[in-house]
Amino acid sequence: MARDSSKPECKQEAGGVFAPVIDRMRCEAKEDCVEACPYDVFEVHKLSDDDKRAMPLIARVKAWVHGNRQAFAVRAEECHACGLCVTACPEHAIKLMRVASA
Structure with a gap:
């Protein structure tokens, strides 16, 4: 399967190790x-x-x-932990947190 060159090199596959968490005290919906x-x-x-x-x-x-x-991570299971959201958020309202394993 050919890699989509428009997607960044990410640290993880989707749906597993990390998920974005939004700090409701900081998010300004920008x-x-x-x-x-x-x-x-x-x-x-x-x-x-x-x-x-x-x-x-x-x-x-x-x-x-x-x-x-405010922002919501409505498809958190699709997160690849690239960190682009963390860097982009001007309020520093997003962190990538390790998902507890079952």
Whole structure:
């Protein structure tokens, strides 16, 4: 199978060792992660009421200022741990965390 030259050299195969975790206290929904990720792991959308209730007050206020929108790793299983999202996020809201093995 030929390698897609538009994809970066990544550290891992999809669906295993690492997954992106977004810090709800930092994310401002600027969509840099969406643009940077070659595997379409991220989407930015409106926070649900449950999402907002789970956040501390200061994070809810910050989210409100930014239109109650944040990034979500909706396809985290597609993450290849390339780190482009981590580098692209201006708020430093994304970390790649090791996934607990079953």
